Amino acid sequence: MASSGVPALDKLLGDGYPDGSTILVTSQPVIAKEALGYWFTHSGLIQGDFCLYVTRLAVRDVLKDQKSFGIDSGQKVPLWIAGEGGQIKYDLNDLAGLSFNIKEVLKQNSGRRIRIVIDVLSSLLMLNQPETMYRFVTQLFADIKQYDAVLLATLEDGMHPPQVVTAMQQLFDGIVEMKMYEEGLRVFPLLRVPKMRGGRSQPGYYNFNFTSTGMEVSAYAK
Amino acid sequence: MGWAIPWTLVVAAFLAAGSRALILRQIITVRLRRRQALGIGLTAVALAWFSSLFILPSSLNISLGGPGSSLSVDAFFFFFFVLPWLIFFYWVDASALNARRFDPLLRDSLHWSKARKWVWGLAAAILFIFVLINFVAVGLLGDLSNNSSVDALEGITIFTIVGLPFVTGLILLPFATRRSRDPTMREHFKWFGYFVGFLGLGTVGLFLEDFTGLILPIWQIMWVVSGYWLYRSGSSLVVVSPLPSNTDPDPPKLMMGAS
Numbered sequence: 001m002a003s004s005g006v007p008a009l010d011k012l013l014g015d016g017y018p019d020g021s022t023i024l025v026t027s028q029p030v031i032a033k034e035a036l037g038y039w040f041t042h043s044g045l046i047q048g049d050f051c052l053y054v055t056r057l058a059v060r061d062v063l064k065d066q067k068s069f070g071i072d073s074g075q076k077v078p079l080w081i082a083g084e085g086g087q088i089k090y091d092l093n094d095l096a097g098l099s100f101n102i103k104e105v106l107k108q109n110s111g112r113r114i115r116i117v118i119d120v121l122s123s124l125l126m127l128n129q130p131e132t133m134y135r136f137v138t139q140l141f142a143d144i145k146q147y148d149a150v151l152l153a154t155l156e157d158g159m160h161p162p163q164v165v166t167a168m169q170q171l172f173d174g175i176v177e178m179k180m181y182e183e184g185l186r187v188f189p190l191l192r193v194p195k196m197r198g199g200r201s202q203p204g205y206y207n208f209n210f211t212s213t214g215m216e217v218s219a220y221a222k
Numbered sequence: 223m224g225w226a227i228p229w230t231l232v233v234a235a236f237l238a239a240g241s242r243a244l245i246l247r248q249i250i251t252v253r254l255r256r257r258q259a260l261g262i263g264l265t266a267v268a269l270a271w272f273s274s275l276f277i278l279p280s281s282l283n284i285s286l287g288g289p290g291s292s293l294s295v296d297a298f299f300f301f302f303f304v305l306p307w308l309i310f311f312y313w314v315d316a317s318a319l320n321a322r323r324f325d326p327l328l329r330d331s332l333h334w335s336k337a338r339k340w341v342w343g344l345a346a347a348i349l350f351i352f353v354l355i356n357f358v359a360v361g362l363l364g365d366l367s368n369n370s371s372v373d374a375l376e377g378i379t380i381f382t383i384v385g386l387p388f389v390t391g392l393i394l395l396p397f398a399t400r401r402s403r404d405p406t407m408r409e410h411f412k413w414f415g416y417f418v419g420f421l422g423l424g425t426v427g428l429f430l431e432d433f434t435g436l437i438l439p440i441w442q443i444m445w446v447v448s449g450y451w452l453y454r455s456g457s458s459l460v461v462v463s464p465l466p467s468n469t470d471p472d473p474p475k476l477m478m479g480a481s
Binding site: 028029030031032035056057065068083092122123124126127156158159179180181182183187188189205210 | 245246249250251252253255323324326327328403404405406407459460461462463464465466
């Protein structure tokens, strides 16, 4: 199992994300789902895993965002495929190039445990035909399984047709879903893990909140 | 007293909009969207404060900074006129940056990520000149109200302070709205547009009242409606779902923890 970097979430999942799994984190744009990717990468770097972070943003923007969650990786940084400032340039019009680059990185680090975080899934889904994306995702997942890596991808909820979201949810091994709910005048975020192949799913709802030191998760009680 | 009821409704509408936006801000975890919520919240609070001056008893009005208070007229002007425009500009900036995040092509509309530093610099310089003229120079040199060059400079600073958010918002936000694929962001801009439109009409109407002497409650009603649109704009930042009936069939005994 690969630790999520959040002890409370690890406990919920039964020690983290299963090896060789692909995890999809979905939430509305107001919830910082990227934070799960930051903690996942941070935890991997501490444990000496090889980490790859794929983003369309500039590296400095991601690092700035990480800091707002209390994460300062210091000298330990992942390999970046980024829009700006990364070792490998992310080109949003070159899906084949992205697939090739990820495969190469996996091959070069095949002796190590590998963690990959991707925050470009939503934009790729908007820019490419569903069939093209299906081919890309299935090829990526085959590579992940081959090298026993763990992949965590984020998806914006509410920005894609429901059938696209459902198709993605079927393809991934695990889903972490975060949503805002309203009860009376109270608005609060809840989390659930409706699917976790090879791990422990939690279809029930949990309160969560981000703090400067991490993330707190507690069983939801009305 | 005839004024009190419509203005009370105006204050209530803006207070509701402000409190909603500031409450939602507390649960938003994305930095730029929190800034948008703060911009909406502060705009609403500033407008509620301003509107309250029309209904409060004159003694209380004076202590809150209304005309004739111990605050100078310039300070009053600064708090009720200059500061809200800067808050408006803060919202425009956060909105443009945030909207870019939801453009799949990550297009930097009008190079805003770079231009904003210069525009903020310009705003700071104008503000500095404004404070220099109205507080420092007046303190040192006495009444400057008859000095035509000072008047002209002050006019330019006020024009820039008002124009900056308006012009940047008007040019930038249509791009941002079109390019952003986030439906909540589009809703947010739509309601904010309605708010600006109704507030503008209501304000023009109030000025016309001064000239024509024709008192109509329609203008205050427009302010109330603009408060409602601002409320919708703030609320649209977060899409909430109704709580499912079956939240947890068997919650395991958990847990508090932080990494």
